[in-house]
Amino acid sequence: MHFNVIARVLGILLMLFSLTTLPPLLVSMWYADGATQAFASALLLTFGIGFISWLPVRHVRHELRTRDGFIITVLFWLVLAFSGTFPFMLAENPGLSFTDAFFESLSGWTTTGATVMTGLDHLPQSILWYRQQLQWLGGMGIIVLAVAVLPMLGIGGMQLFRAEIPGPMKDSKLTPRITETAKALWYIYLMLTIACAVGYWLAGMSVFDAIGHSFSTVAIGGFSTHDASLGYFDSAAIEMIAVFFMLVSSLNFGLHFYAWRNRSLAHFIRDSELKFFFMVIGGGILLTIPALYLTNTYSWQESVRYGIFELVTVATTTGFSTADFSLWPVFLPVLLFMMAFIGGCAGSTGGGMKVIRIMLIYKQGIREIHRLIHPNAIIPVKVGKRPVSERVLEAVWGFFAVYVLTYMVMMLALLATGLDHVTAFSAVGACLNNLGPGLGEVASHYGNISDTAKWILSLTMLLGRLEIFTLLVLVSPAFWRS
Amino acid sequence: MHFNVIARVLGILLMLFSLTTLPPLLVSMWYADGATQAFASALLLTFGIGFISWLPVRHVRHELRTRDGFIITVLFWLVLAFSGTFPFMLAENPGLSFTDAFFESLSGWTTTGATVMTGLDHLPQSILWYRQQLQWLGGMGIIVLAVAVLPMLGIGGMQLFRAEIPGPMKDSKLTPRITETAKALWYIYLMLTIACAVGYWLAGMSVFDAIGHSFSTVAIGGFSTHDASLGYFDSAAIEMIAVFFMLVSSLNFGLHFYAWRNRSLAHFIRDSELKFFFMVIGGGILLTIPALYLTNTYSWQESVRYGIFELVTVATTTGFSTADFSLWPVFLPVLLFMMAFIGGCAGSTGGGMKVIRIMLIYKQGIREIHRLIHPNAIIPVKVGKRPVSERVLEAVWGFFAVYVLTYMVMMLALLATGLDHVTAFSAVGACLNNLGPGLGEVASHYGNISDTAKWILSLTMLLGRLEIFTLLVLVSPAFWRS
Numbered sequence: 001m002h003f004n005v006i007a008r009v010l011g012i013l014l015m016l017f018s019l020t021t022l023p024p025l026l027v028s029m030w031y032a033d034g035a036t037q038a039f040a041s042a043l044l045l046t047f048g049i050g051f052i053s054w055l056p057v058r059h060v061r062h063e064l065r066t067r068d069g070f071i072i073t074v075l076f077w078l079v080l081a082f083s084g085t086f087p088f089m090l091a092e093n094p095g096l097s098f099t100d101a102f103f104e105s106l107s108g109w110t111t112t113g114a115t116v117m118t119g120l121d122h123l124p125q126s127i128l129w130y131r132q133q134l135q136w137l138g139g140m141g142i143i144v145l146a147v148a149v150l151p152m153l154g155i156g157g158m159q160l161f162r163a164e165i166p167g168p169m170k171d172s173k174l175t176p177r178i179t180e181t182a183k184a185l186w187y188i189y190l191m192l193t194i195a196c197a198v199g200y201w202l203a204g205m206s207v208f209d210a211i212g213h214s215f216s217t218v219a220i221g222g223f224s225t226h227d228a229s230l231g232y233f234d235s236a237a238i239e240m241i242a243v244f245f246m247l248v249s250s251l252n253f254g255l256h257f258y259a260w261r262n263r264s265l266a267h268f269i270r271d272s273e274l275k276f277f278f279m280v281i282g283g284g285i286l287l288t289i290p291a292l293y294l295t296n297t298y299s300w301q302e303s304v305r306y307g308i309f310e311l312v313t314v315a316t317t318t319g320f321s322t323a324d325f326s327l328w329p330v331f332l333p334v335l336l337f338m339m340a341f342i343g344g345c346a347g348s349t350g351g352g353m354k355v356i357r358i359m360l361i362y363k364q365g366i367r368e369i370h371r372l373i374h375p376n377a378i379i380p381v382k383v384g385k386r387p388v389s390e391r392v393l394e395a396v397w398g399f400f401a402v403y404v405l406t407y408m409v410m411m412l413a414l415l416a417t418g419l420d421h422v423t424a425f426s427a428v429g430a431c432l433n434n435l436g437p438g439l440g441e442v443a444s445h446y447g448n449i450s451d452t453a454k455w456i457l458s459l460t461m462l463l464g465r466l467e468i469f470t471l472l473v474l475v476s477p478a479f480w481r482s
Numbered sequence: 483m484h485f486n487v488i489a490r491v492l493g494i495l496l497m498l499f500s501l502t503t504l505p506p507l508l509v510s511m512w513y514a515d516g517a518t519q520a521f522a523s524a525l526l527l528t529f530g531i532g533f534i535s536w537l538p539v540r541h542v543r544h545e546l547r548t549r550d551g552f553i554i555t556v557l558f559w560l561v562l563a564f565s566g567t568f569p570f571m572l573a574e575n576p577g578l579s580f581t582d583a584f585f586e587s588l589s590g591w592t593t594t595g596a597t598v599m600t601g602l603d604h605l606p607q608s609i610l611w612y613r614q615q616l617q618w619l620g621g622m623g624i625i626v627l628a629v630a631v632l633p634m635l636g637i638g639g640m641q642l643f644r645a646e647i648p649g650p651m652k653d654s655k656l657t658p659r660i661t662e663t664a665k666a667l668w669y670i671y672l673m674l675t676i677a678c679a680v681g682y683w684l685a686g687m688s689v690f691d692a693i694g695h696s697f698s699t700v701a702i703g704g705f706s707t708h709d710a711s712l713g714y715f716d717s718a719a720i721e722m723i724a725v726f727f728m729l730v731s732s733l734n735f736g737l738h739f740y741a742w743r744n745r746s747l748a749h750f751i752r753d754s755e756l757k758f759f760f761m762v763i764g765g766g767i768l769l770t771i772p773a774l775y776l777t778n779t780y781s782w783q784e785s786v787r788y789g790i791f792e793l794v795t796v797a798t799t800t801g802f803s804t805a806d807f808s809l810w811p812v813f814l815p816v817l818l819f820m821m822a823f824i825g826g827c828a829g830s831t832g833g834g835m836k837v838i839r840i841m842l843i844y845k846q847g848i849r850e851i852h853r854l855i856h857p858n859a860i861i862p863v864k865v866g867k868r869p870v871s872e873r874v875l876e877a878v879w880g881f882f883a884v885y886v887l888t889y890m891v892m893m894l895a896l897l898a899t900g901l902d903h904v905t906a907f908s909a910v911g912a913c914l915n916n917l918g919p920g921l922g923e924v925a926s927h928y929g930n931i932s933d934t935a936k937w938i939l940s941l942t943m944l945l946g947r948l949e950i951f952t953l954l955v956l957v958s959p960a961f962w963r964s
């Protein structure tokens with residue numbers, strides 16, 4: 001381990017991140033909303049901490065190795081979540097406690113979108129902007145993480161993309177190519193954000209709301225500037241724009257990269273993960289709409305409108321809302337909630353287990369049945385037309401098992417804090433899948449649960465975003481031994 | 483497929499099974515409890531149906547193949563569960579509906595132990611005997627299924643035992659050796675039952691209760707002749723005897739077979755599944771007892787007594803009770819319930835996913851972490867000192883994935899019937915793991931849920947007992963095509 005280099009990297013990161021408090025600072029001055037000084041202090045604090053961590057080791061140079069990659073990746077999120085707490089604590093409104101501020105900040109960075117805040121409509125504009133911007137920046141980090149870093153670290157079968165998917169990264173060393181790739185990906189991400197914001201604005205949102213919601217839409221984040229979330233606008237046009245950009249942002253950004261570089265949509269059509277994703281979403285919609293109508297929950301038109309929106313926002317793990325799906329009848333709350341376990345495609349800003357993994361697990365289930373019928377046949381599992389290596393399949397299974405185990409451990413921990421069964425079950429799901437809203441007590445916000453529960457769920461969000469193994473490796477004795 | 487042979491086998495089976503109504507018939511005459519005629523009619527009906535199915539095809543001979551094995555295995559349980567309904571429907575008390583009788587009968591045969599009945603203490607003795615006996619016979623069937631049939635069919639990685647465990651069956655054809663093996667296994671099973679019954683009797687049970695409870699103990703069944711289950715006796719001695727025999731019956735009967743043939747306990751000590759099993763049980767006990775005491779639920783002595791008993795009865799998937807664990811504080815109900823997912827060892831009468839599978843999944847999880855640290859190392863997964871083949875590991879993963887999927891589908895189906903979240907979640911778990919009691923509305927019995935829910939849960943019990951794939955293969959188009 002090269003702790004000097006790690007300190008240098010994180011120091012630079014913090015100094016850079018301190019600059020991101022400038023936009024909310026300007027918003028605060030513009031609206032004169034009383035939070036200007038909080039943002040100025042946050043800027044100085046963050047820059048100062050970064051500077052102190054960078055100064056003594058600024059000349060150290062070492063080639064970073066995979067092992068350092070794990071540590072930097074985990075610290076990246078922790079350090080940014082920590083420094084992200086300053087404005088929430090320093091501003092008089094909301095003036096959060098450290099626990100609440102950390103939860104909110106990490107929830108933003110990981111694009112989970114679980115919130116401890118209520119009364120959003122009465123917060124300073126700058127704080128609202130800042131929350132939305134946290135998710136947007138987090139989304140950027142996630143794309144680089146998902147497209148470049150995790151595949152390189154070999155987490156949970158994601159090395160699949162290095163060899164088998166036309167992604168931008170086929171290299172296994174932490175080289176300057178990350179910077180190059182990152183630039184291209186961020187450019188795409190920025191374009192999507194602008195397109196989404198313009199769409200919202202044309203559909204009737206204010207400029208402030210349009211930008212804010214475009215941030216949390218392309219980041220699959222789900223934060224909103226209103227307590228009623230997107231339901232505040234009560235506009236079918238805005239909802240359809242949101243549905244479109246949520247779906248686009250749930251696709252592998254490697255595909256967007258390819259399309260942008262080759263000026264061609266051909267790869268979208270050939271991608272089997274994408275096909276599976278749309279089949280799952282389509283299937284979910286076809287179950288939801290009739291169930292809403294037949295239980296007399298809504299009229300036909302409303303069933304279509306609310307059904308599509310809620311299914312897409314939950315299944316993509318965005319977590320906006322126009323209706324409280326946790327109150328929908330019979331199996332619908334649980335069905336929608338289960339869809340979030342599938343989540344977005346690999347290499348997207350979405351959460352969950354990722355479509356490609358579910359697809360591989362499904363294909364192996366089918367293969368097992370065929371093997372029972374033809375015990376001696378050799379049946380490869382394929383993505384598109386290429387067989388997937390056993391190594392990748394094992395990594396996917398390992399991921400699946402650890403996901404289930406993490407779920408159970410976290411749920412038991414929450415139950416130990418005194419939460420009820422439904423709340424504990426859904427809070428873990430909402431955080432591990434980086435979805436945001438749960439069922440029961442955490443259907444609309446996380447303000448009423450204990451501090452202990454908030455810390456457990458903070459850990460859960462981080463585990464979900466880092467695909468568990470990145471964090472798990474760090475606590476394994478073998479990692480520190482060798 | 484050789485439907486003639488299948489009809490002949492099932493016909494013989496029914497004629498044989500009809501004889502098992504003789505003991506309850508005698509019990510009924512002895513106690514003059516009014517159910518004599520019901521059992522006589524059941525005997526004739528069952529024998530008659532068997533005879534009619536056997537007569538036209540009695541001379542047909544064909545070598546049975548693996549494919550026929552799937553069909554016979556599934557029909558075996560369905561046909562026996564069906565014919566097991568007669569006494570429940572024909573006897574004036576309880577005089578169950580067909581749905582209830584089928585649920586109760588299947589619950590007996592699969593040794594699930596979920597019951598729709600209340601007021602057990604007021605039922606005819608013969609009906610009580612009959613229920614206990616159903617579980618005992620079911621347990622016999624399960625041992626043959628688990629030790630001989632499923633490994634041969636290659637279900638869920640259980641072929642492991644053919645090659646790698648010193649089991650009695652290493653052959654892959656449906657030969658007369660099954661009969662031989664079955665005889666030895668049943669002999670062991672009978673000895674265990676007798677030992678258990680004598681133990682109960684010495685500890686103070688009546689002869690009737692001792693035999694009845696020994697039936698459901700060694701079968702890991704959990705039916706009782708009293709509404710209060712084993713709690714009726716309020717005897718620490720009886721509970722410790724039950725704990726001992728539940729643990730013994732949760733071990734691989736292949737090990738018992740080996741010990742009996744070689745007059746040696748050496749294999750018990752070397753078996754790594756057994757070690758893992760006791761570690762899991764021990765760990766569960768070490769969590770349960772302090773949690774009971776520290777939450778002021780019981781005194782120290784009671785915490786130890788109820789903690790050990792309830793943990794063992796739930797973790798082995800027996801489902802007796804001396805205390806209502808579903809009312810225990812914080813995480814305990816869910817913790818105990820989760821233990822049932824692990825269940826007994828492969829080749830036992832226990833339910834759940836089986837210890838060996840969980841052990842293999844755990845070992846692979848550890849391997850994944852090591853692989854992330856040493857990407858190029860070759861790390862085999864071992865049981866004892868032998869590496870496990872990738873083929874077996876894949877089958878185990880396939881099983882795990884299908885288990886989770888089945889769970890979700892069945893839970894959604896139950897929610898659609900209007901059950902609440904906790905009841906649906908736990909009812910599926912209790913039936914899929916062949917445990918019996920659940921949480922919420924089904925904590926003590928299943929009498930209050932709808933008929934539709936009972937049928938869904940009947941299917942779930944059968945799926946659990948047949949390790950899902952046996953049934954899943956039958957509904958796959960590929961099975962019928964080739």
Ligand SMILES: [K+]
Pocket residue numbers: 111112113220221222317318319434435436
């Ligand atoms: K989200």
Ligand SMILES: [K+]
Pocket residue numbers: 593594595702703704799800801916917918
């Ligand atoms: K049971």
